[in-house]
Amino acid sequence: MATVKKVSAIKNTPQHLLGIQNLSVQEAKSILTEAKTFIKLNRSSSKKLDLLRGKTQINLFFEPSTRTQSSFDLAGKRLGADVMTMNMNNSALKKGETLIDTAMTLNAMHPDIIVIRHQDSGAPNLLSQKVNCTVINAGDGRREHPTQALLDALTIINRKGNIEGLKIAICGDILHSRVARSNIYLMNMLGAEVNVIAPKTLMPHGIEKLGVKAFTDMKKGLDGCDIVMMLRLQNERMQGSFLPSKREYYEFFGLTPDKLKFANKDALLMHPGPMNRGVEIDTKLADDINVSLVKEQVELGVAVRMACLKLYCK
């Protein structure tokens, strides 16, 4: 079994990871430091540790998810926890059970960690008030997706060495995106400058107050950027008409090799996935290993989630 260098755990370990907003710089940095230690492990042939042996982790997913769910699943297993994944799309909730009742039921089985993904903003906060185990937010409504932002940060650090002083553009459906919000908080916290680029109808109210510059023009927004984060157009969250057509969106906001030239020469491309090829991103660009960090993001996601599970589990 591989051994991992001990990194001092977060002092006064907060019990839950609900969002980047509740995190201090030190906490964020210690998660990232911890995560780095797992990268090698995950690339080695023997990936299993026993740090969480005897612990029970429940993945409670109220929304369909592929990468986040499997990432948390693997992360827990590689740390030796017993992991149970519950797909809540067709269970008790449909029978009228409330989130709280479900939580209380699960709580009675003494889990140590609940990882929750929910379509309503604030659901993990509510859950955390009612259970006595660690709650980790795996994405709530359009509010936060803290582990995604942390894995994005780790990916950037891995390539660029540091986040401080970088200029990062987040482009696309900012309004409906929890990834955008968590990244805005985290990248700001770690000393980057953040631009957001979106059509006006997909730009949330008062976004500048979160510490970003807002643009509706890719050329201006990408100017001088080191990292370009593209977001998925979240059709499933869109009620009514936000855009005339996907074609028009792609014309003005889809990332093409031409538009990428507005950014710095060595700019790198990120996407939290799943991608709508030809809607927000040119398909060749998405697969271009010289600029696209998409696969690395997925890879490091497991390391980041291992770090979170380790540090937050009592």
Add this chain to the structure above:
Amino acid sequence: MTEKILTNLRIIDPSQKMDEVGNIIIDNNGKIKSIGKSTKNSDVSKSAEKINCKGNIAIPGIVDMKAFVGEPGFEYKENFRTLSQAALAGGVTSIVTMPNTKPIIDNVSMVDFIIRRGRDKAKVNLFPCASITRQTEGNQMTEFGLLKARGIIGFSDVNKTIQNTELMSRIMNYASDLDVLIMQHAEDYELSKNSCINESEVATRLGLQGVSDIAEKIIIERDLSLLSEYPCRYHINQISAKNSLNVIKKNKSNGIKFSTGVSINNLSLNQNDIGEFRTFLKLSPPLRGEEDRISLIEGIKNDLIDVIVSDHIPEDEESKRLPFAQAATGSIGIETLLSLALELYHNDSLPLEKIIKCLTINPAKILKINKGTLKKGSDADLCIFDLEKPWVVKAENLKSKSKNTAIENRKLQGKVKMTLLNGEVVYSN
């Protein structure tokens, strides 16, 4: 009942521009016999009951123009008995009850039920509203004439808005002939779809769907345009934003006649109080920014807003213990209405007389009822309160059946000491 004399009082009655130290004599029919500084002990018979009010303030019993009583259909949230206990503990003696019960009060048989039930179980004056449209669905107007004849004080679809402009014009046109009061909740549904909070930085941070104040303004603008064509008794239930006030100001100066209410919540709280998803502060209209709150206070000062209501909406814990977007809307507030309003006096936002006016004679005038006044001969409905008494709001101590107060743990100054209804002491502490 015997005659009563209440002594050692500061009497504030805006209906007769009275603010003086004096006594109140109540005759044996429960009416005000004599009031003011010239009223003396010697004016009453020896057998009269004497109550020393120890320098507290007496005002007309409060008229709350918007409260929900759970009966029928939601008895587990509130009933006539608990509502009237909460009201009297807050100095409220007249309540306009909302019709969104189960079934909805939209026909005469329901009115008879509610009036009988209220008379038997409640100890306050109840003035029931019926819905403007059948089932509050916004399609077909209810029988204004028949309902009024059975004792309906006004018409409201509560927290629903008549979206159909043609229907709204007909409602106003028809209502004008019958002299009935139409109370509108101003909210454009297309703009407010799926929203649960004000559109703001707070909404962006919490990841919640916000609604812009334009949704409110646009309905007020529409209705006031219609009103200039079809003048009827029209009241805007609750406004929440500065933008709405600008429209109201413009129309009032153009001579359009209507009245406007505001919830005590929107006067005393703002969107930042929602914190991390406090569902008890999920309200309709939503809490908005501090700038809006301050403008609403200015609106009261400038007589653009006539009435302060509690917007008392009891909700059980189950309906509130949900993710914010799914949680029920509304908070209780009838018991804390006066105390919270007095906060606006203590922090120098509003003069005392203005606050009392918006709680008593103004709503009574809009409703055309003989309440909210202590003029000689009127019903002796009184609220006597200690202006300075400090206390802390604790949900468990409130009398309402539901405990969803928006101001849990708030430190308030000013508390009701005694409430009289038709000359009888119905609450004291």
